[in-house]
Amino acid sequence: MEQSEIKQIVEKKVSMAKIASHGLGLLNFKQRNAILLSMADALEKNIKEIKFHNDIDVETAKSSGVSAELIDRLTLTDKRIQDMIDGVRNIVKQEDPIGEVIESRKIDGMSIEKIRVPLGTIAMIYESRPNVTVDAAALCIKSGNAIVLRGGSEAINSNKILAKIISSAGEAAGMPVGAVTFIDIVDRAAVSELVKMDDFIDLLIPRGSSAMIDYIKEHTKIPILSHGSGLCHTYIDKCANIDMAIKVAFNAKCQRPAVCNATETVLVHRDVADKVLPRLCKEYFNANCEVRGCKLTKAIVPEVKDATDKDWETEYHAKIVSIKVVNSIQDAINHINRYGSQHSDSIITDDKQRADKFLKEVDSAAVFHNVSTRLHDGGVFGLGAEIGISTGKMHARGAMGARELTSTKFVVRGNGNIRE
Amino acid sequence: MEQSEIKQIVEKKVSMAKIASHGLGLLNFKQRNAILLSMADALEKNIKEIKFHNDIDVETAKSSGVSAELIDRLTLTDKRIQDMIDGVRNIVKQEDPIGEVIESRKIDGMSIEKIRVPLGTIAMIYESRPNVTVDAAALCIKSGNAIVLRGGSEAINSNKILAKIISSAGEAAGMPVGAVTFIDIVDRAAVSELVKMDDFIDLLIPRGSSAMIDYIKEHTKIPILSHGSGLCHTYIDKCANIDMAIKVAFNAKCQRPAVCNATETVLVHRDVADKVLPRLCKEYFNANCEVRGCKLTKAIVPEVKDATDKDWETEYHAKIVSIKVVNSIQDAINHINRYGSQHSDSIITDDKQRADKFLKEVDSAAVFHNVSTRLHDGGVFGLGAEIGISTGKMHARGAMGARELTSTKFVVRGNGNIRE
Numbered sequence: 001m002e003q004s005e006i007k008q009i010v011e012k013k014v015s016m017a018k019i020a021s022h023g024l025g026l027l028n029f030k031q032r033n034a035i036l037l038s039m040a041d042a043l044e045k046n047i048k049e050i051k052f053h054n055d056i057d058v059e060t061a062k063s064s065g066v067s068a069e070l071i072d073r074l075t076l077t078d079k080r081i082q083d084m085i086d087g088v089r090n091i092v093k094q095e096d097p098i099g100e101v102i103e104s105r106k107i108d109g110m111s112i113e114k115i116r117v118p119l120g121t122i123a124m125i126y127e128s129r130p131n132v133t134v135d136a137a138a139l140c141i142k143s144g145n146a147i148v149l150r151g152g153s154e155a156i157n158s159n160k161i162l163a164k165i166i167s168s169a170g171e172a173a174g175m176p177v178g179a180v181t182f183i184d185i186v187d188r189a190a191v192s193e194l195v196k197m198d199d200f201i202d203l204l205i206p207r208g209s210s211a212m213i214d215y216i217k218e219h220t221k222i223p224i225l226s227h228g229s230g231l232c233h234t235y236i237d238k239c240a241n242i243d244m245a246i247k248v249a250f251n252a253k254c255q256r257p258a259v260c261n262a263t264e265t266v267l268v269h270r271d272v273a274d275k276v277l278p279r280l281c282k283e284y285f286n287a288n289c290e291v292r293g294c295k296l297t298k299a300i301v302p303e304v305k306d307a308t309d310k311d312w313e314t315e316y317h318a319k320i321v322s323i324k325v326v327n328s329i330q331d332a333i334n335h336i337n338r339y340g341s342q343h344s345d346s347i348i349t350d351d352k353q354r355a356d357k358f359l360k361e362v363d364s365a366a367v368f369h370n371v372s373t374r375l376h377d378g379g380v381f382g383l384g385a386e387i388g389i390s391t392g393k394m395h396a397r398g399a400m401g402a403r404e405l406t407s408t409k410f411v412v413r414g415n416g417n418i419r420e
Numbered sequence: 421m422e423q424s425e426i427k428q429i430v431e432k433k434v435s436m437a438k439i440a441s442h443g444l445g446l447l448n449f450k451q452r453n454a455i456l457l458s459m460a461d462a463l464e465k466n467i468k469e470i471k472f473h474n475d476i477d478v479e480t481a482k483s484s485g486v487s488a489e490l491i492d493r494l495t496l497t498d499k500r501i502q503d504m505i506d507g508v509r510n511i512v513k514q515e516d517p518i519g520e521v522i523e524s525r526k527i528d529g530m531s532i533e534k535i536r537v538p539l540g541t542i543a544m545i546y547e548s549r550p551n552v553t554v555d556a557a558a559l560c561i562k563s564g565n566a567i568v569l570r571g572g573s574e575a576i577n578s579n580k581i582l583a584k585i586i587s588s589a590g591e592a593a594g595m596p597v598g599a600v601t602f603i604d605i606v607d608r609a610a611v612s613e614l615v616k617m618d619d620f621i622d623l624l625i626p627r628g629s630s631a632m633i634d635y636i637k638e639h640t641k642i643p644i645l646s647h648g649s650g651l652c653h654t655y656i657d658k659c660a661n662i663d664m665a666i667k668v669a670f671n672a673k674c675q676r677p678a679v680c681n682a683t684e685t686v687l688v689h690r691d692v693a694d695k696v697l698p699r700l701c702k703e704y705f706n707a708n709c710e711v712r713g714c715k716l717t718k719a720i721v722p723e724v725k726d727a728t729d730k731d732w733e734t735e736y737h738a739k740i741v742s743i744k745v746v747n748s749i750q751d752a753i754n755h756i757n758r759y760g761s762q763h764s765d766s767i768i769t770d771d772k773q774r775a776d777k778f779l780k781e782v783d784s785a786a787v788f789h790n791v792s793t794r795l796h797d798g799g800v801f802g803l804g805a806e807i808g809i810s811t812g813k814m815h816a817r818g819a820m821g822a823r824e825l826t827s828t829k830f831v832v833r834g835n836g837n838i839r840e
Contacts, residue, residue: 022757026781105802110791112801117783119813202813217641223814244836251838337442359831361446363537371530371834380839381532381830382525393539393622393827394643395815407813410801411779414791416664418671419800 016178018200021146023176029096040088042169053161094384110414118144120202127208130158143405153186195220227388230260230343237349238271245348296325344376365398436598438620441566443596449516460508462589473581514804530834538564540622547628550578563825615640647808650680650763657769658691665768716745764796785818
């Protein structure tokens with residue numbers, strides 16, 4: 001396909017979504033929930049068809065020899081499909097984010113309210129996992145936003161059938177045509193056209209590799225909420241409960257080693273290093289997790305590999321952890337603020353004052369006291385579902401649910417008030 | 421000065437501000453307020469010196485033959501200086517935006533709080549009015565942010581002395597060195613370097629011409645909150661109180677015609693056009709305000725000039741108003757959503773249902789019922805002071821005060837919680 005033709009198709013879809021967003025913004029809570037329930041029912045009726053199309057993607061991926069991990073992310077098992085459907089129904093149960101009065105004042109006889117409104121049109125650019133198609137669409141419809149979806153080429157058949165099912169079911173239940181739009185052009189030129197359409201798109205959410213996110217940041221004027229990288233830390237303080245520290249630090253790395261909220265570096269206060277390190281490293285070794293340590297770590301547990309400065313700035317996405325012994329809580333905080341990605345960082349301590357210092361001085365989207373970094377998640381935090389975890393500081397930070405997909409509006413009612 | 425030298429100076433200042441932001445973020449409410457009071461006192465003690473330096477800018481501007489309006493914006497009268505000082509003291513009286521608990525949940529034995537934190541380092545790029553130097557710095561210190569200021573060359577001497585007074589007074593009261601930084605390089609290359617420093621700056625606030633804002637949007641990866649243009653409307657409904665309608669529509673244009681929240685287009689329902697237009701136009705004519713009308717307006721008031729389509733999309737910044745007769749409230753809403761800049765729009769009506777329709781369907785930062793658009797203002801809205809009015813939908817929309825200069829952080833406290 002020629003670039004100009006791609007541009008034309010993308011623009012047509014995106015402008016239809018923009019028009020649909022106006023109609024969608026006028027629907028009430030019940031109407032939006034009815035659309036979501038219709039989508040969930042339609043997905044349930046079409047499980048066989050979803051699996052048929054997903055098989056095509058999985059077989060294509062297998063024959064092209066991609067990693068087992070990618071195949072796993074691509075595959076829609078019965079359980080995953082059911083989770084996806086349950087996810088939509090859970091979003092229905094959430095409160096209405098739209099119309100919420102955030103601030104309210106009476107001044108000079110005027111009522112001044114700040115209320116929550118939809119953003120308008122949201123474009124989501126993502127890779128591999130086809131469930132994102134359904135999760136993202138459901139969160140957008142819940143919050144009154146139209147969505148333009150652009151999934152990865154490896155999941156094209158799965159995404160197409162999922163988008164077709166939910167958009168038809170939504171439209172049958174009163175959703176404006178085009179409010180859920182899937183861009184089925186595999187060519188990457190579709191992305192380079194999409195990011196230029198700032199007249200139609202209010203927010204861009206890229207979710208995928210750093211390279212993809214960087215490309216988009218360089219090439220768009222549309223505001224972005226990006227699900228960035230996670231270089232997370234667990235700091236074991238001198239006042240830690242050692243058993244808890246080992247349990248939490250092990251969970252933070254090994255429960256699921258390749259995800260963004262997994263801990264990459266464990267910092268250990270020198271006063272407890274000889275109590276913590278032999279036991280913690282043993283746990284890691286037993287789980288086949290590679291350990292790279294600083295000199296002091298190596299002095300206590302000679303089996304660990306040497307860590308270099310490079311390790312402190314690496315998100316491994318794998319069963320590898322780095323360990324550093326620090327002289328003080330301040331050293332731990334400084335290390336995290338220097339090397340971390342402001343995603344999720346935890347302190348293990350029984351001293352409340354030291355915990356408060358850490359929670360205040362570590363500048364990350366989520367800071368934890370005696371909790372595994374793996375718990376940074378919209379579902380766990382009670383947001384119902386999440387569209388991603390933002391590592392930026394503007395608009396939304398950390399786990400984002402439907403409420404984070406809204407804007408606000410001042411509504412002022414008076415009685416002929418003028419400026420004197 | 422060579423570009424490379426400018427880059428070096430700007431980078432040094434900006435990186436110092438970033439370091440200062442860490443220290444500033446640790447100060448409590450009392451400490452930040454003490455800094456602000458010290459600034460206000462120092463300004464009061466140095467009124468003569470401020471006026472001396474301001475005179476240099478005003479004389480230079482006069483001899484270069486700029487407009488009377490620019491001279492006016494540049495001039496610091498005694499009253500304006502006092503207003504600036506009072507503004508700082510008013511900001512002291514405001515609640516602390518930092519540490520506010522926005523959301524709070526108890527889940528699985530964990531306490532999950534979302535709290536307000538400073539953004540970090542904010543850069544403000546602005547033109548002419550020197551009071552912005554003080555207003556912006558005060559709002560940033562209140563919200564725990566470091567600020568990098570870059571004012572226009574025409575106000576360089578005024579800005580330099582104001583920045584010097586407040587940064588010295590702030591530092592004497594415990595403000596980290598560099599937390600208020602002024603870039604005194606007149607060369608525009610300073611701006612082109614500043615916008616590249618996304619490693620140090622968390623938020624960029626341009627305040628000035630559309631051309632300046634567009635340039636910055638094109639050349640930066642830093643998130644922006646822009647004080648955009650204002651193409652505002654007043655719609656006089658068929659159910660309006662005619663006296664109120666005339667009073668409000670006149671005020672909305674003529675109280676201060678060249679500002680962003682002044683009304684540019686008045687829409688009048690055809691059922692009341694012959695009652696409204698003769699009286700309203702007479703008011704405008706008496707105030708030497710040019711009126712450009714549609715054909716139906718002209719048919720009722722022949723003295724008005726012809727409006728063209730161009731008028732509906734023009735922010736006049738002057739004593740000019742356009743008037744269009746519409747067939748219905750829906751036509752008025754459609755006109756506003758098509759031509760408006762989503763800034764401030766008002767309906768004048770005695771019918772609550774029709775008002776609610778307008779307030780819901782007009783997608784602007786502030787929507788008004790029986791209120792002049794001129795009242796869209798952070799001071800009027802009870803925000804204490806404003807750093808601008810955002811016409812974007814992300815992060816903050818409409819009048820922005822200290823609270824809009826913050827981010828959030830999840831603070832999670834548990835008892836050894838892990839992910840199962």
